[in-house]
Amino acid sequence: MRVAIIGQGYVGLTISIGAAGAGHSVVGFDLNSRLVAELNNGTSHIEGISNSLLTSFISSGLFSASTQPSVLEGSDVIVIAVPTPLDNDRNPDLSYVHAAAELIKENVRSPALIINESTSYPGTLRNEIAARITNVEHFFASSPERVDPGNTQWGTKNTPRLIAGLTADSLLKAHTFYGSFCDNIIEVSSPEVAEAAKIFENTFRQVNIALVNEFAQIAHALGISGREVLDAAATKPYGFMSFSPGPGVGGHCIPVDPNYLAHVANEVGVPATFIKRANEVNLAMPAYVVKRVVAGAGGSIKGKKVVVVGVSYKSNVADTRETPAAAVIDLLRQQGASVTWHDDLVGTWRGVASSPISGADIAVVVTKHDGLDVAATQACGYVFDCTGSIANVDGI
Numbered sequence: 133m134r135v136a137i138i139g140q141g142y143v144g145l146t147i148s149i150g151a152a153g154a155g156h157s158v159v160g161f162d163l164n165s166r167l168v169a170e171l172n173n174g175t176s177h178i179e180g181i182s183n184s185l186l187t188s189f190i191s192s193g194l195f196s197a198s199t200q201p202s203v204l205e206g207s208d209v210i211v212i213a214v215p216t217p218l219d220n221d222r223n224p225d226l227s228y229v230h231a232a233a234e235l236i237k238e239n240v241r242s243p244a245l246i247i248n249e250s251t252s253y254p255g256t257l258r259n260e261i262a263a264r265i266t267n268v269e270h271f272f273a274s275s276p277e278r279v280d281p282g283n284t285q286w287g288t289k290n291t292p293r294l295i296a297g298l299t300a301d302s303l304l305k306a307h308t309f310y311g312s313f314c315d316n317i318i319e320v321s322s323p324e325v326a327e328a329a330k331i332f333e334n335t336f337r338q339v340n341i342a343l344v345n346e347f348a349q350i351a352h353a354l355g356i357s358g359r360e361v362l363d364a365a366a367t368k369p370y371g372f373m374s375f376s377p378g379p380g381v382g383g384h385c386i387p388v389d390p391n392y393l394a395h396v397a398n399e400v401g402v403p404a405t406f407i408k409r410a411n412e413v414n415l416a417m418p419a420y421v422v423k424r425v426v427a428g429a430g431g432s433i434k435g436k437k438v439v440v441v442g443v444s445y446k447s448n449v450a451d452t453r454e455t456p457a458a459a460v461i462d463l464l465r466q467q468g469a470s471v472t473w474h475d476d477l478v479g480t481w482r483g484v485a486s487s488p489i490s491g492a493d494i495a496v497v498v499t500k501h502d503g504l505d506v507a508a509t510q511a512c513g514y515v516f517d518c519t520g521s522i523a524n525v526d527g528i
């Protein structure tokens with residue numbers, strides 16, 4: 133099949149390589165000309181895709197990247213994988229999805245299967261995409277992406293894939309496409325079900341993370357180890373699922389997607405109270421971390437050198453979107469500390485390069501990558517670990 137993927141970020145590039153691996157002829161379309169040039173040079177910007185794999189598909193002619201909208205014409209399949217962020221009021225911002233729909237409308241004259249993989253609320257495929265591309269009789273399907281960057285166990289091939297079509301023909305075509313590179317395809321009855329499943333999955337994580345974040349604070353106040361309690365609870369073989377406390381939630385999904393559900397819930401008159409409360413608890417975690425650091429360091433961190441270790445939102449990835457490290461750093465500075473950060477994977481962030489760990493009075497570990505120099509971290513006078521993975525130090 134000729135496949136065009138609109139958006140070559142985490143999701144778009146991952147799916148491009150999955151489809152190229154099945155022998156489809158894939159063009160990755162992106163507005164970012166620097167990214168497109170890098171991809172065509174064989175340089176991948178995401179952890180799960182190596183330069184050598186990318187280069188092999190470029191060499192075999194199965195993958196190329198482009199900024200030219202004309203490449204979309206003649207595609208059998210067009211996948212939309214563009215950002216779905218929040219606007220300034222933390223409401224859904226569908227402007228990228230609308231732009232992608234407009235792009236298809238303007239440039240594609242022959243019928244194609246148009247699939248939305250971007251995460252959004254139920255009704256997006258039908259009302260925000262298909263309703264905008266009425267000039268050609270296309271087929272429309274929804275397959276919300278579940279990629280977990282950095283996860284080496286679950287990838288495009290073995291993660292069960294939800295699909296739904298606007299019509300039976302669309303569903304059949306989507307099944308044929310995904311069946312060529314995914315092991316387990318699950319058909320659901322409507323695009324709205326598929327879209328809602330994806331945002332519920334992430335809401336489930338957001339709410340449970342908030343629950344353990346609140347519990348960690350209760351346990352600390354009770355003078356017991358919250359993590360030991362959670363480990364003990366996790367020995368129950370049924371009816372319990374483990375989540376870990378931390379400094380908050382980050383990334384493109386968990387802090388964002390539940391607000392899409394809250395938005396539609398509000399429109400149909402049902403208050404999404406769990407989402408609201410989970411947001412409050414998770415967003416307050418950086419303040420809790422800094423309060424604990426101040427207390428643990430003797431009551432004041434004024435004038436102290438503090439290094440924040442690990443600024444990406446989770447271990448072993450370089451993604452700093454929505455990272456709680458930003459709020460932790462800002463709040464430490466408000467307490468009068470002199471704050472630097474260290475993260476070998478991130479390298480440069482907010483216009484500043486990663487600093488060494490050594491020489492700091494206090495280390496606050498927000499994210500722990502596998503390659504972290506734990507000994508250098510432990511050598512700081514006081515260590516506060518938000519990850520629960522460094523022995524014999526204070527933390528959540």
Ligand SMILES: NC(=O)c1ccc[n+]([C@@H]2O[C@H](COP(=O)([O-])OP(=O)(O)OC[C@H]3O[C@@H](n4cnc5c(N)ncnc54)[C@H](O)[C@@H]3O)[C@@H](O)[C@H]2O)c1
Binds near residue numbers: 144231384385
């Ligand atoms: N990152 C994840 O782990 C993850 C997991 C599952 C689902 N998702 C969802 O997938 C979607 C994409 O997320 P992502 O992480 O890949 O985003 P990203 O920011 O990494 O990449 C998006 C890409 O789309 C490009 N783009 C924006 N508008 C465009 C347009 N009109 N035409 C062409 N390209 C355009 C951008 O330049 C960028 O390269 C979002 O809805 C997200 O919620 C993300």
